[in-house]
Amino acid sequence: MKLIYLIAVKFYGFVVMIASLWNPKASGFINGRKGIFKRISEEIPENEKIIWVHCSSLGEYEQGKPLMKKLKENFADHKIFLTLFSPSGYENLKGRSVADYLYYLPLDSPANARRLVKWLNPKMAILVKYEYWYFYLSELKKQKIPIYVVSAVFRYHLTYFKWYGSFFRKMLAMVDHFFVQDKESQNILYDNQLTDVSISGDTRFDTVWNxxxxxxxxxxxxxxxxxxxxxxxxxxxxxxxxxxxxxxxxxxxxxxxxxxxxxxxxxxxxxxxxxxxxxxxxxxxxxxxxxxxxxxxxxxxxxxxxxxxxxxxxxxxxxxxxxxxxxxxxxxxxxxxxxxxxxxxxxxxxxxxxxxxxxxxxxxxxxxxxxxxxxxxxxxxxxxxxxxxxxxxxxxxxxxxxxxxxxxxxxx
The missing domain is CATH 3.40.50.2000 (Glycogen Phosphorylase B;)
Structure with a gap:
């Protein structure tokens, strides 16, 4: 299944590359990732103390923003390294993110995961709401770096909990602790033998209150x-x-x-x-x-x-x-x-x-x-x-x- 997953990710990247010839968002997706490891190595000192936060797009960033502010207050000697998957999120946050560093997430692969995790060596990795990438999670787990998911919501109709979802459930099993929005999400995780769960609520309420x-x-x-x-x-x-x-x-x-x-x-x-x-x-x-x-x-x-x-x-x-x-x-x-x-x-x-x-x-x-x-x-x-x-x-x-x-x- 890992091979099928890797082929699917690479195929997705190929399709986006073709689409980038005429689609501005696809172009941003491709161009924003060109030379990304070179830029990271030039802009981030090798021994920088890092907390890695990943958001899919702009909405998840807004959801994670109040937590990132608290991380900066309480882990003042660490820098926030923020990655985003979508170009709309990245382009809208350039120059106005609360994070110290802002980058696209390189496409998931064993080589990219090893390279990024080795360079960052983060104190912890925090995923906002959803978006699980197998090789990144595997590498973080291998290096014994804690993985947290915040503001998560789970429902039984999601792929993880289908009869064919065992590979995706393995990704959830790599997470050290889930902070979920409601009791239903907690119960679903418990039913799937995932017991490191807290009901924290939704950080978006903190965002809008601020x-x-x-x-x-x-x-x-x-x-x-x-x-x-x-x-x-x-x-x-x-x-x-x-x-x-x-x-x-x-x-x-x-x-x-x-x-x-x-x-x-x-x-x-x-x-x-x-x-x-x-x-x-x-x-x-x-x-x-x-x-x-x-x-x-x-x-x-x-x-x-x-x-x-x-x-x-x-x-x-x-x-x-x-x-x-x-x-x-x-x-x-x-x-x-x-x-x-x-x-x-x-x-x-x-x-x-x-x-x-x-x-x-x-x-x-x-x-x-x-x-x-x-x-x-x-x-x-x-x-x-x-x-x-x-x-x-x-x-x-x-x-x-x-x-x-x-x-x-x-x-x-």
Whole structure:
């Protein structure tokens, strides 16, 4: 099975290399890994004290960020070496990561694993949420370097727990300790004879809590919102955009809308503009010296401000629910705004919990969206009640990073 796995990884790399001829993300994936070991050997002293953190992409980085900050506080003589798999995560974090070193993860192979682990010789390796690479895990285990997984979630439908998943379960068995988000995940690991498990919760609650305390100064957003009711739509996809543009054009209320698309490609931005009959303006096109913005739709065409934009909204809409699944609802919930999203939220625990608490609402079509918006904009008392529900929910669930760092201080 190891041979099949290795061939599959190499084949994946070959396919991405071919795709890099025309696909910018694939090109970033390939070019970012060229000469990577030479750069690592030149930039990182051989005897540097290292803690290695791996994240799949940007979302997992945000999940691991509060823990990385605590690692820097409590292991001050160590440097954080952060690896990412995806180009979107890497490109968005260049120059703004809390880690000391930021690199792509070289593709998994026995040679790459030996070379990287030998050079880094980390005190520990921490994987955020998921993404297990066999040869890296094997080499870390061989060198007796502790492996921890944080903010993990497990469900029985995952490959590890299928009849054909024995090879993948072997990867889980190499982990020294799992910090899982919930009791169900702990029970699933116990059922598979994996007993080094703690329920720590989800570090994303710590991330959004910290964000709410340190919101960014955004004068353009403040001028746009002014004293209006505002719908902030984050991480939207085309199916979301069509509903939202129809809503603001047909709804009789004079509210404003901020749309922050998940992909800020030129084609997606033009798609939003073409479907929105009302005057709209891109964030980058706003004159920062102008105090009054008359357009009713503001399109965010940059990265890194959405979590603070949610603080200015009356209601939040989270995109992705008409596709593969919704994006992060916690970024909005921490500010207490009522939350709306599409029907596909089944695998997102926090979304389901907020729906049960009546702090969030799932809609299946335009009619339900229009009715829910009317209900929320018409009733300040309802939005105040939801504000309390959502902020209390965040407060109850934060603290995972503290649980994890306390364990690491005692056991490392």
């Amino acid at each position: 964000n709410s305390i340190n919101t960014k100064q955004l004068p353009i957003i403040d001028n746009f919102c002014d004293k209006n009711q505002v719908l902030v739509a984050g991480s939207t996809w085309p199916e979301d955009d069509k509903l939202l543009c129809k809503l603001i054009s047909e709804n009789g209320r004079n509210f404003k809308m901020v749309i922050a698309p998940h992909e800020i490609s030129e084609s997606h931005l033009k798609f939003i503009e073409s479907h929105c009959p009302l005057p709209s303006i891109r964030y980058s096109a706003v004159n920062p010296e102008v105090s009054q913005i008359d357009e009713r739709v503001l399109i965010i065409d940059n990265i890194g401000i959405l979590s603070s934009v949610y603080a200015r909204g009356t209601v939040s809409y989270i995109g992705g629910g008409f596709g593969k699944g919704i994006h992060n609802v916690l970024e909005a919930a921490v500010f207490g705004t009522p939350i709306i999203f599409g029907p596909n939220y089944k695998f997102f625990r926090e979304a389901g919990e907020l729906v049960k608490l009546k702090g969030a609402f799932s809609i299946k079509n335009y009619q339900q969206l229009a009715e829910r918006i009317d209900d929320l904009f018409e009733s300040p008392s309802l939005t105040r009640e939801i504000h309390k529900i959502n902020t209390e929910y965040i407060k109850r669930n934060k603290g995972a990073s503290e649980v994890i760092i306390n364990y690491l201080l005692i056991n490392s």
